[in-house]
Amino acid sequence: MTVSYDTLLARITDPDGRAIPDPATGEVVGRVRFRPVADLDAAIARARAAQPAWAARGDEERVDLLLRAADAVEAATEPLAELLSREQGKPLNGPNARFEVGACVSWLRATAATPLPGETVVDDETAHAELRYRPLGVVGAIGPWNWPMMITIWQIAPALRMGNTAVVKPSEYTPLSVLALIEVLNHVLPQDILHAVAGAGELGARLAAHPGIDKLMFTGSTRTGQAVIRSSADTVKRLTLELGGNDAGIVLPDVDPKAIAHDLFWGAFINTGQTCAAMKRLYVHDDVYDDVCTALVQVASAMPMGRGLHEANVLGPLQNRQQFDIVARLVEAARAAGATVLTGGDPDRDAPGNFYPLTLVADVDNDNPLVTEEQFGPALPIIRYHEVEQAIAMANALDVGLGASVWSEDKAAARAVAERLEAGTVWINSHGGVHPMIPFGGVKKSGYGLEFGVEGLKSVAAPQVING
Numbered sequence: 001m002t003v004s005y006d007t008l009l010a011r012i013t014d015p016d017g018r019a020i021p022d023p024a025t026g027e028v029v030g031r032v033r034f035r036p037v038a039d040l041d042a043a044i045a046r047a048r049a050a051q052p053a054w055a056a057r058g059d060e061e062r063v064d065l066l067l068r069a070a071d072a073v074e075a076a077t078e079p080l081a082e083l084l085s086r087e088q089g090k091p092l093n094g095p096n097a098r099f100e101v102g103a104c105v106s107w108l109r110a111t112a113a114t115p116l117p118g119e120t121v122v123d124d125e126t127a128h129a130e131l132r133y134r135p136l137g138v139v140g141a142i143g144p145w146n147w148p149m150m151i152t153i154w155q156i157a158p159a160l161r162m163g164n165t166a167v168v169k170p171s172e173y174t175p176l177s178v179l180a181l182i183e184v185l186n187h188v189l190p191q192d193i194l195h196a197v198a199g200a201g202e203l204g205a206r207l208a209a210h211p212g213i214d215k216l217m218f219t220g221s222t223r224t225g226q227a228v229i230r231s232s233a234d235t236v237k238r239l240t241l242e243l244g245g246n247d248a249g250i251v252l253p254d255v256d257p258k259a260i261a262h263d264l265f266w267g268a269f270i271n272t273g274q275t276c277a278a279m280k281r282l283y284v285h286d287d288v289y290d291d292v293c294t295a296l297v298q299v300a301s302a303m304p305m306g307r308g309l310h311e312a313n314v315l316g317p318l319q320n321r322q323q324f325d326i327v328a329r330l331v332e333a334a335r336a337a338g339a340t341v342l343t344g345g346d347p348d349r350d351a352p353g354n355f356y357p358l359t360l361v362a363d364v365d366n367d368n369p370l371v372t373e374e375q376f377g378p379a380l381p382i383i384r385y386h387e388v389e390q391a392i393a394m395a396n397a398l399d400v401g402l403g404a405s406v407w408s409e410d411k412a413a414a415r416a417v418a419e420r421l422e423a424g425t426v427w428i429n430s431h432g433g434v435h436p437m438i439p440f441g442g443v444k445k446s447g448y449g450l451e452f453g454v455e456g457l458k459s460v461a462a463p464q465v466i467n468g
Contacts, residue, residue: 002076004079008079009079012180014032020173025353026353029176032179037206044210047192047193047195050190054190065188081097081101084101089354090272090316091308093313095270097308100149104150104181106436110437111161112157112161114436129465131463134163134464140210141159142217144220152168158456162460164460166193168195214237217239218240218242225241239449240449242451243276243400245280248280248282249404250391250421255288255409260295260407263430268380270432272318276402277403280376282380334368334369339363339368339381364381366394368381371383392421395422401442401444404427423443434452439451
């Protein structure tokens with residue numbers, strides 16, 4: 001689908017709708033009409049009516065349509081990336097807006113290419129049993145504002161592949177990006193199998209409680225996830241929840257600080273720190289602590305931050321002022337407790353936009369709020385440890401466990417530590433990278449359920465055993 005930015009924006013905006021600001025400038029990007037619950041109910045009804053015919057098309061035809069949808073998104077990369085940059089704030093370049101649109105394309109294609117054949121589980125003189133996977137019906141998706149397009153694709157691509165229809169409720173902060181993505185997809189997909197309904201939190205609550213939704217996929221905070229669980233209880237609907245994280249990184253004493261500094265930096269500051277599985281607290285052995293801090297400061301000083309539409313920038317503003325205030329509060333709490341701000345802090349509150357400078361905080365206690373609360377922004381606490389057992393205990397002490405990482409030149413030593421960390425994914429010598437074929441999900445209060453690959457397809461399907 002070849003379309004200009006202005007044309008795409010015009011298709012999704014309502015001149016009487018709510019103004020959506022650019023977090024870098026405060027300028028209005030576009031206007032979206034937030035719809036009432038009745039409109040959501042109507043979308044669910046249409047999706048439900050369309051679902052049997054969609055399932056009846058068969059896997060081969062659904063795969064073909066997903067591949068065509070991927071082509072349409074790829075053809076619209078530039079207008080989608082520009083809209084995403086304006087609305088979310090992330091720069092066009094680096095692991096940001098163009099990267100996110102490209103990830104949408106990759107995940108659509110990978111989801112289409114992933115086989116999920118039936119399985120004969122028993123075949124002998126006693127019994128014959130086959131395991132197959134059937135559509136659930138209608139899948140609801142509630143997405144976040146940090147990676148609005150990519151996470152929407154993570155939710156809806158497997159749902160559609162397995163013969164479900166889908167209804168999406170985008171974040172109130174970034175509805176334009178998701179509406180534009182759905183507009184591009186629906187240029188290819190059959191009518192009514194995919195809907196997006198923008199609105200306030202009441203729509204999310206209705207989606208979670210609605211008897212016409214068979215499965216709900218939610219990415220967001222732990223607190224909202226708990227509300228989703230409560231709202232979904234009466235209908236006993238299936239859930240996949242990717243909730244908050246406060247990922248720990250552990251640096252062992254055998255590393256070369258300069259060699260790992262660049263990867264450490266992006267593990268923490270991808271999307272200006274606004275990533276669930278970004279590294280939010282870094283534990284560094286005393287032997288290399290000062291050198292790691294110095295190397296990180298050097299990398300940070302070379303990273304340009306500014307408006308996303310400027311091609312040179314790789315870091316942008318925080319998406320909303322509420323998140324800006326959270327980061328500022330946590331950094332000040334660390335400073336007040338005696339921590340050392342190596343770089344950053346002290347934002348210019350009078351400047352336009354929600355820009356918070358890259359901030360590295362050393363000599364911070366493990367019980368400081370900057371360590372124990374998820375900052376979700378460009379501020380990284382660096383905690384000193386003396387024994388590996390101490391680092392493992394500190395990393396595991398919180399009630400969340402989305403991801404973690406271990407950094408060492410000795411892969412065996414790193415793996416031994418990784419196996420003891422309470423996290424859904426543990427990376428070695430990197431942090432936060434995801435792959436469409438590698439299952440992803442959290443433990444503890446970071447949620448439950450797996451996404452991606454075969455496990456992701458199974459999560460949006462009903463297993464059925466045919467015995468005999």
